Amino acid sequence: MSTYNGEKFLSEQIETILNQTGVEVNLHIRDDGSNDRTKEILKTYAEKYDNVNITFGEAAGVGKSFMSLLYSAEPADYYAFSDQDDIWDADKLWSAIQYIKEKAKITDPVLYCGNQKIVDSDRKFVALRLPENYEDHGLMGGILANGYAGCTMVMNHILWELLQDKKRRPKMQFFDSRIHDEWVVAVAQAVGKVIYDPVSHMEYRHHNSAFTSTDSLTSQKN
Known part of the structure; x- marks a missing residue:
């Protein structure tokens, strides 16, 4: 997780990560130069939980911050990115791992990408980000317009x-102009496999202070 001035929703998201079922989670968080109460909140969690590790850095931007975390991560079976203000279903990670095992070979470099339930600040459902039959446009399509x-x-x-x-x-410096997820998708499409799960296992908060955005929404009721 990369954080920046996320005091409003941060604790709720951290709790949903720590409460994941069926998996053992090690949460690595890099703060990207926050000037609100975010650092205090992070310190509280790091002191309370052995599996929460915090790094405080200077403002580098979201892409560089996430890639720094990925490069410094300890070896594990699986790795996931997290925003600071979402809400994960308890089975988000477990479901993704099962999907990978079902859809890919054990020897494949694999990237799982799921759908998102878009909600507002009050967690009221707005839309699904992607349609159930979303079409992966391959390497060049991902470079030009990544949908994941x-x-x-x-x-x-x-x-x-x-x-x-x-x-x-x-x-x-590459990540000054291309965000981390675009690069990860491109690498997975070039050398491995990207698998799309049309089912959402998370709520993505769409609010004015968010530092990432959704470019396409599929309007759809629950």
């Missing part, structure tokens, strides 16, 4: 090894 959201992504260890390999990394 980083906060839904779960990758396996094989893909993580390729992404964090120092010989294969782009310069960090």
Whole structure:
């Protein structure tokens, strides 16, 4: 998780991550130079939980912040990005892992991407981000207009090894113009497999202070 001035919704999101079922979670958070109460909230969680690790950094921007976390992560079976203001279903990570096991070979570099329930600040349902039959447009389509959201992504260890390999990394300046999830999707499409789950296992808050946005919404009632 990368944070920046997220005091309003941060605690609720951290709780949903720590309460994931069926998996063992290690939560790594990098704060990108917050000047509100975000740092105090993070310190409280780090003191309370052994599996919450905090890094405080200078403002680098969302793409660089997330990639710094990915590069410094400890080896694990799976890796996921998290926004600071969403709400995860208790089975978000477990469902993604089961989907990967079902749809891909164990030797594949795999990136799971899920759908999103868009909600407002009060958690009122607005829309689904992607249609059930969303079409993956491949490497070039992903480079030009990536439809997948980083906060839904779960990758396996094989893909993580390729992404964090120092010989294969782009310069960090690359992420001044391209956000982290666009790069991860492009790598997965080029060397591995991207699998899309039309079912949403999270709520994505759409509010004025959010630092990422949704470009397409599929209007649809619950």
